[in-house]
Amino acid sequence: MWYLKARMESRIPARELVKQKGQLKDDVVAIKVDGRIVDLHTPVPADATFEVIHATDKDGIQVIRHSTAHVMADAVQRLFPGTKVTIGPAIEDGFYYDFDKPGGGFSDEDLATIEKAMLDVIAKNTPFRREVVSRNEALALFEKMNETFKVEIIRSIPENEEISLYKHGTPGDDEWVDVCEGPHVPSTGFLRAVKLTSVAGAYWRGDERNPMLQRIYGTAFPSKEALEEHLKLIEEAKQRDHRKLGKELDLFFFDQVAPAMPFFLPRGAYVYNRLVDYVRNLYVDYGYEEVITPQAFDPKLFRTSGHLGNYNENMYRLWTEDLLEEGAVDPKVGVAKHVQEASFALKPMNCPSHCVIFGARKRSYRELPWRVADFGRLHRYERGGVVHGLSRVRSFCQDDAHIFCTQDQVAEEIEKFLKMFYGIYKAFALTKIDIRLATRPEKRIGSDDLWDMSERALQEGLERAGLPFEISKGEGAFYGPKLEFHVQDALKRSWQLGTMQYDPNLPERFDLAYTGEDGKDHRPVMLHRAVFGTFERFLSVYLEHCGGNFPAWLAPTQAIVLTVSDKSEAYGRSVLEELRSKGLRAEGDFSGDKLGAKIRNARTYRYPYMLIVGPKDAEAGSVSVRSRDAGELGAMPRAEFVAKLLAESASPR
RNA sequence: GCUGGCGUAGCUCAAUCGGUAGAGCACCUGUUUUGUAAACAGGCGGUUAGGGGUUCAAGUCCCCUCGCUAGCUCCA
Structure with a gap:
């Protein structure tokens, strides 16, 4: 780390430096040096220039939350002997800590008990202490404590990095230690308002093949008032939950007979249809043509497209009496296998249909770019735990369209799409949009060269439009990279709405071609794009955004x-x-x-x-x-x- | 799918240690004739998600299934 480069004798604890400059006030929790947040326990160059961070600053609150996570882990280990610690970072609205607790999870009563124990630790107001140790010392310490997850963490720290321990409590009495980068508040008394909010399972290192740990979420603020304010905001957000509004306003409901598939009531259907109309009208301006395509297909189609094999677990299949009989005829095949191979599939996407249409006759370069839109109903089998109101459903409709074009036309098409996209979001007063560029996933079709080209095309499109974006490595669709447009719901969960995907693979698989100016066949490029994403999810976000107060043009009853x-x-x-x-x-x-x-x-x-x-x-x-x-x-x-x-x-x- | 929690009337929720399933709203019928955020009275409404078990007795305890839910993982 940078401070290792400084000569030892020129380093002093940050606290000393701040004190020398006469800036050590009661509410200073850390300082910022070279854009890095360093707590008061950490040595810094004696001549460093810095900015103080107060408890009430955004960065200061993060320091408080991370320290609160330590205090919580301390309390948990004291109350539940044998519980192992893992990691406990500060997050957007609070913090969490993951534990490996023998004998299952924590109950709500446990949370109350833990919270009380935390208050005791805070009341003692013991200082946090930072100690640098060698890798071997750290390993020996945590091996002795049988903290197997911490040992794994220490082993994964790069060789050239310093390993620090943070302790609080009274040495020889109730001292608690964690291997941690920091930063932490000066002493536990700085934690003035803490609350544990919920408990949930979480996989070790976020991988579902790993054991599941017990995660406790909590939050902390520099003052009781700020905590109260935060809890009030959460309550208000719950009032805007689209699932609640959907019931109150008679927009839609769900029934066990079709899990995660919404029933839109007359009022909800009205709004839904106006959204569809709205997009249809824009399609006239932007040069799209609409088609209507089948709902169920011979599985051959999805073998060609690659969906069977890459998207299998998300697809609904259909069987008929005839199919069962056919399967029963040949004992070597068997009914189950025959149904698996021959049963029709409900479409989970519109793209294969559009490839079929494109390939149905000779195409000329004069037709390109061809923008083909489809409001087809799609079905995707989503795993039980992931469905959520209208935000994540199993039956839905996208404002879907595919653009078949030449390589040269790609840049302009991306530009046009972005223009349309931002125009629409502005009309709905949605302005907080995060863009991510999702790159090649592990499970994919197509050569790396094609992926290189595709990812570059999307990135250049964003750069030309001057839009900030993040890269989501490995998050692309199996057939191509994606631009994802994310918007948050009332409870700050982020949902992907719009998308644009560059797909060089499906035209290849469907052997699509257009006749060029030169009279020869050329492969078109295919762009998948949706502005709203799905009407269902868009409606969920928009409902919460407007709190159910639809503008007059959209309101079912004006x-x-x-x-x-x-x-x-x-x-x-x-x-x-x-x-x-x-x-x-x-x-x-x-x-x-x-x-x-x-x-x-x-x-x-x-x-x-x-x-x-x-x-x-x-x-x-x-x-x-x-x-x-x-x-x-x-x-x-x-x-x-x-x-x-x-x-x-x-x-x- | 995984880890917790939950499932009682159309909706929001009660029901003490296992001992007669209840309230408000909505709906229906009357009465009231009302000027800017809830008039009054009566009535209707339930295999307590479904199935199995323990028990003299189960909404309540146990098991299975389904669904919802907070997260995790996965995705629009």
Whole structure:
């Protein structure tokens, strides 16, 4: 590490350096030197320039959380002897620590007990102490403690790196030690607000072939107030959970008869269809053509495409009575094998169909780029533990399209796609988008040369557009690298929505060709792309983004007429009829409820407008408008409201 | 798929140590005629996810299956 390069005599503990400069205040937890966060225990060059990090700084909070993880591990090992420690980093909203606990997991009661023990450790306010040891010393220490996971970690630390131990507690009494890079707060008393939140399984080193450890999640803040604030935000986020909103707003539901396959109710179907319309309209502008393709296919198709073999475990297969009989005829084959080989498959993707269409006749270079769109319903068998509301389902529809083009056209097509993509996301006020370039996975088809070229093409596209991105190594599809566009849900889980994938392999496998200017056959390139990704997932993210408050153009019901009493029903119905005759989506509440109750009901359904009508309005030919977003707007002539709502009903372009 | 947790009326949730399944909302029927966030009364509604076991007795304890859920792994 860099500080090893400094001469020994010129190093002093960071605490001393900060003190010399007169900056050692009570809330200083670390310093930043050369962009690196170093705690006060760590030696730094005596002449280093630094920036102090306070407990309340973003970096400071991370130091607090990592230290809290240590205190938790200390408490856990004291309460549950025999439990081994592994790793415990600070994360986005808190920290976790993974344990190997004999005899199974932790209960909620255990969490409360652990939290209490942590408070005792914190109350003692013992300093964290940093100690540098040799590799052999570290190994000997943790081998003696039978901390097999730590031993494995120490062995994996590169030879040239320093190994440090962090201790807290009273030596010879309740001292606790961990091999750790740091950084840590000066003493346990710096941990003022901690809370353990949940427990879950996690594989050692994130690999499902490894044993499962017990992970405890928690969070910590520099003050009780900040912790309370955080917990409040989580509560509010839960209110916006799309699964809750879906129920409340009668948009969709699930039933055990079709696990993880949504039933869209009339109101949900309305929104869904408007999203589809919206994309269809844009396709006119961007030069796409739509096709309709089959749902189930002879498995031959998916052998050609490579799905059988690379995507097997995600596919639904279909059998028929005839198929069983055929299988029974030849005892050498057997029913199971015959069904496995010959049963039709529900499509999990549209690309093979589009290859079939492209290859169905001679194609000219003049046709390229050919952008072919498909709103086909797709089915993918997702493993039990991964499905999640509308975000991860087994039956869905993508705003899917494939672009067949020449190598030379790729750059422009990527550019056009990005333009379309950002235009759409802007229309939905989604601005926090993370882009990742997912590169070749282990399980893949095609030569490395093709992969090199494909990955380069996508990367250049992003660079030309000046978009920041991260690389997700090995995360590409089996047929090509991907650009992934990720957006977070209300609970800060990140979901991939849009995608663009460069695919040189499927045209090869389907032996696709177009006739070039030179009269010879050439292989086209294929781009897979989707802006929303799937309508299901997009809807889940968007629902949470707008909190169920759909804009007027998208709202299943734009306005509801509320009568003050029966006396105004006739007038109310005439208002309703007028709205509907103008193509507006309106409802009426002519029930015996009092006005207050009607308003309350209408609010929970989040209708953009309530039109309150009573004798005064009937007299004046007006409606009293209450806007969901802007509050009471007062009485206005019927025609004025109609014009206003019509203006708001246009979908963005 | 793995590790926890959960599954009671359409929805949100009660039910003490294993001892008669209950409330609010919604729905239906009346009464009330109401001007900006819940009028009142009555009624309907349940093989306690499904199956098996222990027990005199199971919503409650045990086992299996299904589903949901928090994470992990995997993915749009």
